[in-house]
Amino acid sequence: MNLLTKLNQAGTTIAMVTHSPSDAEYSQRIIHLFDGHVVTENVIQGSMAHA
Numbered sequence: 752m753n754l755l756t757k758l759n760q761a762g763t764t765i766a767m768v769t770h771s772p773s774d775a776e777y778s779q780r781i782i783h784l785f786d787g788h789v790v791t792e793n794v795i796q797g798s799m800a801h802a
Contacts, residue, residue, distance in 0.1 A: 752774065752777050755767070755777070756777060759779075776795075778795060779794065779795055780793065780795060781793045
């Protein structure tokens with residue numbers, strides 16, 4: 752996760768798919784899907800990705 756965070760801070764877009772809430776905490780945005788459709792989209796303020 753540290754490597755992905757560093758890459759993102761350097762300007763690289765990271766698209767991560769996970770079922771892990773602890774890994775999702777690193778993200779700046781969380782999109783929940785169900786049967787291929789967007790159910791919710793949340794922008795995270797103060798995520799670990801900014802640390």
